[in-house]
Ligand code: FES
């Protein structure tokens with residue numbers, strides 16, 4: 081600790097110390113920067129997220145709102161000291177055992193809040209746990225496993241960690257292999273490993289949706305600000321001043337040139353010492369912005385004569401998407417029953433608890449970037465193109481990622497820290513503030529959808545016409561992917577004889593919309609799954625039986641003409657909901673006839689499907705696995721774990737493929753210098769694509785080992801010290817590895833295998849095989865609506881998902897519960913308005929009090945293509961939640977919500993409009 085006066089004396093984790101400095105300094109900064117206790121996380125610096133929770137004399141406080149001067153004489157407990165106490169140790173074990181930590185960025189705050197609870201209430205009920213943890217946000221878990229973990233810790237029951245043996249890893253509820261550092265605060269996120277001698281950056285951003293700008297005398301500016309060292313602008317970019325996740329559409333400038341296209345767009349970056357950057361007021365930067373008229377809506381952008389946001393994109397349309405099968409128009413004209421409707425959804429913010437962060441340093445002619453990301457190899461290519469060097473000269477070392485959900489696929493801090501470190505030859509760091517993160521990074525696309533669906537009188541679907549415009553904001557990001565994925569999925573997993581789906585991604589002067597768990601499919605499901613309910617009602621059919629009657633099977637062609645042949649467990653998902661739905665409806669009915677007052681209960685269902693991986697595009701993953709001379713088997717696993725669990729499930733798959741216990745594998749996690757390209761963590765592709773590559777590589781290594789030992793296919797591989805043993809039919813053979821020979825990676829034996837899902841291009845009508853496999857699912861929502869206030873409380877979600885094979889059931893449940901929580905937020909509360917509410921106080925995400933009990937039903941209809949039958953689950957889990965809730969609101973009230981989120985004012989107004997009819 082620092083020792084100069086004036087200073088504040090306090091205890092941290094039982095150790096006495098003093099810290100000198102401004103008494104108004106945030107305690108979170110003191111802990112992280114002065115004391116190196118980076119287990120205390122910062123998600124907002126405003127008291128909204130609770131990530132910085134520490135104990136002050138045993139009571140939970142937000143360290144970001146506590147001043148250094150307030151802790152004189154106090155005793156502080158941080159995550160690093162939690163294990164000193166029995167409740168702390170029990171909580172850490174219980175979080176690990178139950179899977180209550182996913183990405184882990186909220187975990188220190190959660191654990192400390194839980195510890196404070198157990199100290200005063202050693203046997204809390206669910207209400208007490210909810211109340212105690214209500215100030216800490218978690219965006220990953222859906223909170224259910226956090227409830228479970230706290231209750232488990234309170235019970236005092238010893239933890240039970242599964243230790244699967246040889247060949248039993250797949251299917252085991254194995255605790256997250258990288259989980260211990262998430263519960264003890266040792267995990268290093270983007271802001272945690274910044275070298276003390278790093279310079280820092282501040283980005284100068286446009287305050288207007290559209291503006292012309294001119295930068296003034298930056299040399300005079302630097303001279304007038306001690307500690308600031310340099311300004312970077314577009315003039316400093318030797319390579320390409322543009323980036324984008326789809327190379328053909330890369331259009332976002334690192335620094336705008338003369339004109340900005342959205343509020344929050346970068347125009348310059350200022351580098352300086354940490355103190356100077358902290359002192360620096362961006363308003364003092366010499367730039368003159370001149371606000372220009374902007375296009376804020378899809379209508380405005382499409383209006384005839386509207387100015388073009390990009391000169392080469394006619395009518396402000398980035399891209400069109402289309403799938404057509406049969407004559408949908410004629411089939412709708414001939415349909416015996418037709419329903420139709422218009423639906424609208426808003427921007428949704430990812431609201432991961434970790435704002436974008438990282439640092440870069442130059443190593444000779446190379447640049448190394450340690451930052452949070454979902455896509456290291458894509459980052460490598462884009463950064464190289466921006467700096468003007470070869471991709472091999474860029475090393476991306478992903479830090480732990482405190483939630484991504486799609487937005488950390490796009491570059492954020494990377495080009496700025498790389499550029500500055502390259503020019504200054506010093507480590508350079510950048511950590512986005514919460515408002516900066518929310519203003520400048522991608523969102524879920526707002527959608528405006530019109531849908532018509534036809535059926536025969538006996539309840540068979542005959543046709544659908546779906547059209548949608550997506551507000552893709554100022555730059556392309558994943559707009560083309562959304563526009564192309566949605567037409568393939570808009571029908572849902574139903575037999576649809578005639579179909580037409582058309583989409584457009586439309587530019588506006590708003591923040592770019594990109595990838596967010598589902599790539600537009602959740603928006604389409606909100607429209608279509610509500611209309612399926614309307615159709616069933618119009619037909620006089622039960623809405624679940626209607627879906628079962630029309631459910632896609634393995635032998636039915638999809639709307640793109642693909643026949644999947646196997647691994648289509650949708651009907652099983654729906655059928656699994658029959659019993660729970662019967663009970664839920666009986667309970668809701670009993671409540672409604674007896675309760676009186678303004679509360680009404682309802683039950684709703686919705687189905688989903690989701691193609692795993694890229695749409696009709698190559699998206700390979702490569703896994704390397706090798707045997708070291710000391711007998712270790714090393715798995716180079718480059719699928720970035722953003723909390724979904726790839727570090728664990730890929731290892732489980734590889735262990736079974738080699739035929740060794742999980743503990744015999746040593747993992748090297750994503751690093752572009754050390755791991756082959758496993759593609760991006762998105763589109764529910766890692767378990768499927770990288771998992772299959774791991775299975776292939778594991779089997780290849782096994783074959784090589786057995787071949788070398790001249791052993792049969794059923795032989796057992798056992799670890800030894802400096803050797804391995806092969807047990808074959810009672811004969812033990814020893815492979816002595818010390819003498820090599822070694823390959824270029826230092827392995828005695830190694831395998832490297834690539835898997836690329838078999839797809840075909842889509843023709844002009846969108847016909848073909850866009851995905852090798854689909855995941856399927858259906859949700860049942862039970863809600864209670866206050867018809868006077870318009871408020872909606874979700875009472876329970878039952879989620880049935882066909883995941884092919886549950887590689888790790890605990891992690892699958894975690895994905896489902898987290899997806900449900902995000903779907904609930906999308907249904908009821910979340911809407912981002914650019915320029916307003918760029919903080920976690922105004923932008924509401926579900927808290928622990930908002931997420932109801934969630935029952936996961938795992939259907940395992942194996943995919944012949946996936947590893948050991950497995951499919952992805954990341955996106956799938958979110959898609960049906962919102963339409964199931966909206967259908968339940970209708971069931972409770974008779975009011976149909978066509979504009980989400982279903983905020984109380986919208987629900988109330990829909991109910992009132994019924995009364996006026
Ligand atoms: S960082 Fe302190 S509450 Fe968010």
Ligand code: FES
Nearest residue numbers: 183186218219220
């Ligand atoms: S595990 Fe809670 S925010 Fe990621």
